[in-house]
Amino acid sequence: MYAGVDPVTGKDSYLSESTRDEKKIPEIRSRLLAKVDRQRNAATKATLAYTLDAWMEVHEAGESTLDDYRALIERTIAPALGDVPVSKIGAHALERFYAQLRRCRARCNGKPFVEHRAADPHECRSVQHRWRPGRPSAKSQAEHDCVVAQCKVVECADHVCKPLSAATVRKVHFIISGALAAATRWDWIASNPATEAKKPKQTAPQPKPPTSEEAVRIVAAAWDQDEDWGMLIWLKMVTGARRGELLALRWQDVHLGEGVLEIRRSFTQRRGKAREKDTKTHQMRRISVDPDTIDLLQQHQRRCQSLLEQLGIPYNESAFVFSYEPDHGRPCNPDGISHRYAKMCAGLNIASHLHTLRHYSATELISSGVDIRTVAGRLGHGGGGTTTLRVYTAWVAQSDRQAASILANKMVRPGATPPGTSGQDS
Known part of the structure; x- marks a missing residue:
């Protein structure tokens, strides 16, 4: 027909x-x-790979998000379903695919096999000599003990099943669903089968912020390394701002007289490309800071101005607050900041990464009785606090128990002696 x-x-x-x-x-x-x-049957024989490419051309998202999508498409989706026409993809096929990913990201059949490190013919076990034969050095040409010389042994390993997390599989589902929804709008298929497919349940977030004692040690260690580094870690803790938001701060966004920081942008660096973009929620927010933080920021500003004077560079309000450049014309590298923090915490024997300081700020505020909407506003969470509640439910419950104790302490149990009385008639 x-x-x-x-x-x-x-x-x-x-x-x-x-x-x-x-x-x-x-x-x-x-x-x-x-x-x-x-039009209940596909008017096209377009494959899912073609559809995904077409969708990525028109989908609106941040550059880092699009990079993540491209990586998942190339590594996970395209090898499995890329050649399948979109007209032949159904809910059952998608659910089977998701189940395979939850068992093993390589979608193996359960039989043991060797994961070769290269597709071309190669030796599965080889030794990378520290002193390679033929080099113009008597020491390298001489016979040596590979153990003593610490030569590296490289070999193809047996496959070990590593399931994808539920969050990653949900992201895979979102990508496929978005592409199929576009195919539906373009009249390539009559309906989107991903809307009927059952996606993995969303696991409850379990943030592990540093304890108060660990936070004190982290700040002290950062300040011992470098005053500018200590200021960055301090501000990360007291504001709970995202990494890119702090790195995008310019002095014109810091209102020391009012005690307010304006979070207007975020800084990212992906594949060697640095760029400023909107915040995650595409909204500017103002965060109040305490007097101690204002004083520390003033000292940090004076250090920056002093350095610029020594270099003969005029001070500019558009300069970045945190920078490794002499003129503060470029923010610090985001990944470099995270690696430095992780290395510092490893030296302190503290299991922590930079994002946990955001969790630390939130949990301390909630545990101290600050309302959820205020905490959500400081963190830049959308949905009026919905995300904050979902992520920090455990600490909300803790605050709720504290509230119950406060009320109970103000009451007098029936039959109990009221406070301030001897319990005897005068």
């Missing part, structure tokens, strides 16, 4: 159905006509 011209290939498209019963031919013909008329 002719179904029109394929919008992707430009070729004629046909629908087909077979039967061994000649009497059913009129019924099949009517059914195929109905499919064509109501």
Whole structure:
């Protein structure tokens, strides 16, 4: 049954159905006509890979988000479903795919095999000599003990199943669903099967912020290393701002007289490309800071101005607050900041990464009785506190128990002696 011209290939498209019963031919013909008329069958033979590419061209998201999507498409989705026409993808196929990823990201069949490190012919076990033969050095040409010289042994390892996390599988589902939704809008398919597929449950977040004692040690260690580094870690703790938001801070955003920081932008650096962009929620927010933080920021500003004077560079309000450049014209590298923090905490024997300081700020505020909307506003969470509640439920419950104790302490149990009385008649 002719179904029109394929919008992707430009070729004629046909629908087909077979039967061994000649009497059913009129019924099949009517059914195929109905499919064509109501566009209930795909008008294209576009594959999922082609659809994903077309969707990525028009999908609006941050550059870092798009990079993550491209990586998942290339590494996970395309090898499994890329060659499948979108017209043949159903909810059952998607659910089977998600189940495979939850068992093993390589979608293995459960049988043992060797994960080769290269597709070309190679030796599965080789030694990378520290002193390679043939180098113009008597020491390298001489025979040596590989153990003593600490030569590196490289070999292909046996496969070990590593499941994808539920959060990553949900992201895979979002990508496929977005592409199929676009295919539906473009009349390539009649409906989006991803809307019917059951996606993995969202696991409850379990943030592990440093304890108060660990936070004191972290700040002290940062200040011992470098005053500017200590200021960055301090501000990260007291504001709970995201890494990129703090690095994008300019002095014109710091209002020391008012005791307010304006979070307007975020700084990212991906694949060697640095750029400023909107905040995650695309909204500017103002964060109040305490007098001690204002004093520390003033000292930090004076250090920056003093350095610029020594270099003969005029001070500019548009300079970045945190920078390794002499003129503060470029923010610190975000990944470098995270690596430095992780290395510092490892030296302190504290299991922590930079983002946990955001959790630390939130949990300390909630545990101290600060309302959720205020905490959400400081963190830049959208949804009026919905995200804050979902992530920090445990600490909300803790604050709720504290509230119950406060009320109970102000009451007098029936039959108990009121405070301030001896319990005897005068």
